[in-house]
Amino acid sequence: MDRELGLRRGVESRLEFIEFRLFWEGHVNRSDLVEVFGVSINQASTDLNRYLGLAEANMVYDKSARTYVRSSSFSPVFLKPDAGQYLAQLRSLSDGVIAADDGWIGSLPSFACAPTPARGVSPKILRATVTAIKRHEAIEVFYQSMSSPEPAWRWIEPHALVFDGFRWHARAHCPRSGAFKDFVLSRIAETRASKSTEAAGSADREWEEQVELKIAPHPELSAGQRKAIELDYGMEAGVTTITVRRALLYYALKRLGLDTDPAARRPQDQQIVLLNAAEIRSGERAGGTSEAEGAQYA
Incomplete structure (x- = not known):
């Protein structure tokens, strides 16, 4: 959309930001643009007016609050709202990858992330x-x-x-x-x-080969529990497919908790099962590499 309108990348980013704030925060004003992008007040006003010219029905000016607010007919024009992007910003803030001033989220919700050890990569x-x-x-x-x-x-x-x-x-x-x-x-x-x-x-054969993991809810879960797992993993008809390089198969199975016998844990703890485990094991034998060897730690 932005490229079709012939907008410069800096302008595109600011219009996307306006839409991001409208969707997630419900409001946006000139000071938001000034603080995040370092533009002048005049430039911020120009950007807001440009947005109005391209998506007039998306925001209205609230005189009492002295800010633009999301309208009831709001429909994204410049970006597709993405929950993953929003949560990734929270994770980046938690890990210290970005500072609060560098993110697009205005008012941060209370949040916490399970800590991971810092990795000393020079x-x-x-x-x-x-x-x-x-x-x-x-x-x-x-x-x-x-x-x-x-x-x-x-x-x-x-x-x-x-x-x-x-x-x-x-x-x-x-x-x-x-x-x-x-x-x-x-x-x-x-x-x-x-x-x-x-x-x-x-x-690198294991790097070049793609493996499809067919994931389903544990069959011993209740109907309600299986439905919850289907929603968790975005499953359709009770199944989702995750594509991974064979070189990363060991890591993927371990992270998903599929590297052990599903009967070793309670269904409520295991939650998911690998439907095509036999097929994957067959592929490993054909390639002459086991799961552990596929990771090839040095």
């Missing part, structure tokens, strides 16, 4: 890894492997970054073992050299 290590990925190079890293008592220098040939829901890894070919493995970024203490490499990410 900016220089991350930069070196990203550079190696972009340049298709190998880098020499001083790495602490859990299979060795002391850290050591070794070459890795990274082709992607991986987040397992807890830690960041470099997905890389390991010349020492001849296999693709996941190297935990926080365990790389130093880098000291780089060189060209013949290893290609396309040779």
